Amino acid sequence: MTHSTARRSALRGLSLAALTLSSLTSFSAHADTPAVLRVSAIPDEAPTELQRKFKPLGEYLSQATGMKEVFTPVTDYAAVVESLATKKLDLAWLGGFTYVQAKIRTNGTAIPIVQRAEDAVFTSKFITADPSIQTLADLKGKTFAFGAPSSTSGSLMPRYFLLQDGLNPEKDFKTVAYSGAHDATVAFVAAGKAEAGVLNTSVWDKLVETKKVDPSKVRVFATTPTYFDYNWTVRGDLDPAIIKKLTDAFLALDPANPEHKALMDLQRASKFIPTKPENYAGTEAAAKSAGLLK
Known part of the structure; x- marks a missing residue:
């Protein structure tokens, strides 16, 4: 091997090593980046109030799931439903009727996981x-x-x-x-x-x-008489392990814990309880009766 050939071979080896190191560094940085939990809520109050209410809850859910929570406010109710259906959101705070709309829009795949105790007698x-x-x-x-x-x-x-x-x-x-x-x-x-x-x-x-x-x-x-209302709903194809972590996190909120009570007070919740699609059958019937659903 000539001196020139040996030099070119050495340079190729260094370049390959540098490329490999760069790829590993990039992979490592990506692996260390937490997955994002994309959250939103129907805009039933002013945007500033929604942000104030959900910031502490988002931080709590981030700790519970190990995911970075990103809350995105929207301008209307339909946008939340559409974002769940198109997988732009993972978790959303919905009203009973908005959940029914999301269920229909997602062909029944949207899953209500929890509601406040107050939402069962709203x-x-x-x-x-x-x-x-x-x-x-x-x-x-x-x-x-x-x-x-x-x-x-x-x-x-x-x-x-x-x-x-x-x-x-x-x-x-x-x-x-x-x-x-x-x-x-x-x-x-x-x-x-x-x-x-x-x-x-x-x-x-x-x-x-x-x-x-x-x-x-x-x-x-x-x-009015009582009815089922608000819930937290996830998109149906969200990882079941994440759904369980989210559900467990909500159910673990304890008003006897001062930190928990502070964020629960913002949500106006005495506690969170499990919910299910069947709870909103009456809401769907009311929407049909009022001519708002076919």
């Missing part, structure tokens, strides 16, 4: 600032505000119970508006944009507690 509050409105019957001829069209507690179930009481919003109310979110409905009624409205009990209670609404001016005049 209610909605009808509110007004008009002293002439004392009962649901007094809503005839009045302006009215629902939340978002796909909201379980701000639209679907209140509408269902109104129909059960013989009131058809489009026929019996002067106008029907959609505020887009529960806190926005309160703002509508407080500002006189609607003579009455409806929102979920949990948000109403929070707004009263934080003095963001004056109940002497905007008051509750009726409450």
